[in-house]
Amino acid sequence: MKTLYDVQQLLKRFGIYVYVGKRLYDIEMMKIELEKLYENQLITKDDYLKAELILRREHRIEEEKAND
Template sequence: MKTLYDVQQLLKQFNVFVYVGKRLWDIELMALELDHLYEAGVVDKQTFVKAKLVLNREHAVEEEREQAKQN
């Protein structure tokens, strides 16, 4: 699992489709959904950790992008 698309495909396996309209919000909602799937025991720890790392990286990139727009 290396990209946001990979995380989207993982969530899609559980019929979780996320589109809020703003990429940063989409990433945050995906992280919440992933947390719920892990807590429910349907996603193993290794997959969960990999997906969270991808989401954290993408979230940081989006925050930098938004800050660059404001400056």
């Protein structure tokens, strides 16, 4: 797992499709959904941590774009 697309595919395996309309909000919603999957032990700790890092990176990138 290396990209936001990979995280989307992970969520899709559980029937979770996230589209709020703004990329930053999509990333935040994916983070919430990811946490719920991990809390319910549906994904491994390794997958959770990898996806979390990807979402943090993408969130930071989007915030930097908004501040320019």
